[in-house]
Amino acid sequence: SVCGDLCPLCVWNAAKHLLTAGLWVWPTVAARGKGVPPPHSPACPSAFFLRQGDVEPGQRLASSELWDVLWHRFATVLCLATDKPVIEGEVPRPDQSTPEPDWSLISPQGTEGEMPCSWSIQSVPFTDSRQVGEDGDPELVPAVVLQACQLLCFPFSLDVDTETLLQVMEAVRDSEIPAHLLQVCWHHLPFSETALPISLLCHLVLSDERVVDQLVRVAAASDRATAFLSAVLLSDCPLLTMDLLALLAHVARACPAHLPFLQKILAGSDSAYQLLTHLLCHQEHPIRAKACSLVGNLLRHGQDFPRVLQSQAALLEHLLGCLADQDKSVRKSASFAVGNAAYQGGSLPRALGKAVPGLVRLLSDPQGRTRCNAASALGNLGRQAAELGDVLIQNRAPHLLLDVACHDSQPAVQEAALIALRSISQQPPIHQVLVSLQAWEKLVALSISDAQPSSCGSPRPSSAHHCRKLIHLLRPTHSA
Numbered sequence: 235s236v237c238g239d240l241c242p243l244c245v246w247n248a249a250k251h252l253l254t255a256g257l258w259v260w261p262t263v264a265a266r267g268k269g270v271p272p273p274h275s276p277a278c279p280s281a282f283f284l285r286q287g288d289v290e291p292g293q294r295l296a297s298s299e300l301w302d303v304l305w306h307r308f309a310t311v312l313c314l315a316t317d318k319p320v321i322e323g324e325v326p327r328p329d330q331s332t333p334e335p336d337w338s339l340i341s342p343q344g345t346e347g348e349m350p351c352s353w354s355i356q357s358v359p360f361t362d363s364r365q366v367g368e369d370g371d372p373e374l375v376p377a378v379v380l381q382a383c384q385l386l387c388f389p390f391s392l393d394v395d396t397e398t399l400l401q402v403m404e405a406v407r408d409s410e411i412p413a414h415l416l417q418v419c420w421h422h423l424p425f426s427e428t429a430l431p432i433s434l435l436c437h438l439v440l441s442d443e444r445v446v447d448q449l450v451r452v453a454a455a456s457d458r459a460t461a462f463l464s465a466v467l468l469s470d471c472p473l474l475t476m477d478l479l480a481l482l483a484h485v486a487r488a489c490p491a492h493l494p495f496l497q498k499i500l501a502g503s504d505s506a507y508q509l510l511t512h513l514l515c516h517q518e519h520p521i522r523a524k525a526c527s528l529v530g531n532l533l534r535h536g537q538d539f540p541r542v543l544q545s546q547a548a549l550l551e552h553l554l555g556c557l558a559d560q561d562k563s564v565r566k567s568a569s570f571a572v573g574n575a576a577y578q579g580g581s582l583p584r585a586l587g588k589a590v591p592g593l594v595r596l597l598s599d600p601q602g603r604t605r606c607n608a609a610s611a612l613g614n615l616g617r618q619a620a621e622l623g624d625v626l627i628q629n630r631a632p633h634l635l636l637d638v639a640c641h642d643s644q645p646a647v648q649e650a651a652l653i654a655l656r657s658i659s660q661q662p663p664i665h666q667v668l669v670s671l672q673a674w675e676k677l678v679a680l681s682i683s684d685a686q687p688s689s690c691g692s693p694r695p696s697s698a699h700h701c702r703k704l705i706h707l708l709r710p711t712h713s714a
Contacts, residue, residue, distance in 0.1 A: 376427045379418055383430045386411065390437055403442050412438050412445045413452040420462035429474045432466065436481040446488045454495040463499050467509055472518045479513070479524035483531045490535035497539070507542065507549050514552040519561035526556050526564060530571035533578065540578040544585050557592035566604040569596055573611035576618060583618035587625050590615065594629045597651075602644040609635060609647065613654025616661060623661040632658065632667045640680050645697060652700040659707055674708040677701055 389402045406412070415435045419428045438445050453459040466478045482499070485492050500510045513525035532539045543550055553575075556568035572593065576583050589611070596608035612631050615622050626632065632655070639651035655673075658664045681701050 375422045376424065379423060380427065380430055383415075383434050387430075387434055387437075390441075403438075403445075406438060407442060407445055407448065410448060412449050416449060416453055416459060420456075420458050425465070425469065426471075428466070429471060429477075432474055432481075433477045436477040439481050440484055443488055446485055446492070450485060450492050450495050454498070460495075460499050464502075464509060467499075467513060472521060475513075475516075476518075476520050476524055479521065479528055483524065483528040486528060486531035487534060490537055493532065493535065493537055493539065496532065497542075501542075507546050511546070511549045511552055514549070514556060519559070519564055522556060522559065523561065523563040523567045526553065526567035526571045529553060530567065530574045533571065533574035536578055540575065540580065540582045543575060544582045550585065554586075554589050554592065557589065557596060562599070562601050562604065565596060565599060566601055566607065569593065569604050569607035569611060573607050573614055576611050576614035579618065583615055584621060586615060587619075587622050590622065590625050590629050590631065594631050594634055597634045597638050602642075602647050605638065605642065605644075605647045606650040609638060609650040609654045613650075613657040616654070616658030616664065620661055623658070623663050626658060627663060627667055632664050633671060636668065636671055636673050636676065639701075640676050649697040649700065652697060652704060656700060656704050656707070659704070665708070668708055674705060674710065677705045677708070681705065 386406070389399060394402075412435055415431045415438075419431050423431070435449070439449060453463065463478065463482075467475055469475055482496060486496055501507050502509055510525065510529070513521055514529075516522050516525065529543070533543070543553070553568060553571060556564050557572065559565050559568065572586065572589050576586055576589075593608045593611050593615075596604055597612075599605050599608065612626065612635065616626055616631075635651045635655050635658075639648050639655060642648045642651065655668070659668055681698065
């Protein structure tokens with residue numbers, strides 16, 4: 235019994251007795267939404283402690299045996315656990331299948347009722363995308379899914395040790411939660427409610443390479459999935475579009491086998507890549523930046539996309555236009571993409587001659603990573619397309635690369651400029667220009683200066699190596 239004022243301690247004791255006593259199951263009546271009493275009823279009293287307006291009872295519940303008992307009972311209801319005693323140290327046999335929850339034993343309303351309790355004290359309940367929608371309540375489905383997503387976000391928003399995070403990711407991956415997240419987005423959620431699941435999906439993909447394969451396998455098998463992803467990229471929700479662009483860029487970076495799946499999303503029915511072109515000139519600069527990054531990662535593996543970029547004049551034009559964007563993150567991503575395009579063989583580098591003036595300007599960009607990308611792109615163009623030598627000279631690329639190599643404040647940028655100079659100096663006209671600029675003397679002075687002890691430490695061994703090679707290539711006796 236409990237006292238008249240229903241104090242928390244009395245309810246605590248009564249709840250422990252109730253949960254450790256015999257268990258009865260009321261089968262769900264789907265049409266009426268009845269099933270195992272949700273936690274807001276006395277049968278599952280965890281919500282009582284969380285409604286008291288005090289954090290301490292919730293923390294006490296989470297660290298108590300009552301919390302473990304509660305979830306054991308929940309698992310028993312779903313036929314995931316048993317009340318039979320288990321031998322200490324017993325582990326499942328290799329051929330023993332994982333039990334599947336019997337969702338007919340608890341209604342979606344019951345699951346929805348339990349989630350706020352878990353959400354309040356940061357614990358993850360059993361849930362399954364197959365349960366949503368069973369009661370036909372259009373408002374219930376987003377509520378269950380979004381609360382489940384909030385719970386799944388907790389481990390990544392807290393200061394959790396690496397081992398625990400690895401265990402969480404293993405459980406997420408083995409349960410195929412990423413695949414279920416995508417499926418529930420296109421099957422059950424209104425478009426306006428997909429931002430949180432897509433954001434969580436993006437985080438999971440970026441956290442584990444094996445999740446990428448799982449996600450691509452499920453999405454590539456469904457035309458509805460690819461249509462949904464294409465629609466997300468055209469949505470009027472910038473955050474949703476940015477998350478998906480980041481996800482797709484990582485998919486492109488992970489494995490060349492995923493490129494056909496990505497092209498199916500981006501190419502459109504006419505293979506004109508109008509969707510990607512639209513994203514490159516989007517009014518939101520973060521979307522333009524992520525679209526450029528996606529193009530750069532599509533070009534990493536060569537294959538068919540360099541031909542696509544060369545054949546789609548509007549796509550190439552908008553990419554090159556991003557080199558002069560007012561936003562620094564767009565310029566950085568665009569220079570990365572153009573650099574990867576310039577690295578490709580064939581005729582694509584020759585089609586990038588119009589990029590040279592923009593890349594030369596970016597050698598003085600305030601952002602070091604952009605200057606580094608621009609130097610690398612110029613080096614790739616000079617190596618892959620000898621006919622661009624005159625264009626490089628006309629735009630003073632050898633002059634500015636030499637200046638960056640000798641005077642830039644960031645060693646990584648200096649190194650990129652030295653590598654670029656080694657590449658373009660193989661062309662006799664550019665070699666003569668460097669000789670006329672007294673590049674040999676300047677590089678010797680640079681190598682002597684870098685060899686002196688300084689508060690910044692010793693130069694990068696790779697930078698020193700490229701400097702020596704360039705000095706050898708440009709020394710007067712070699713030039714003669």
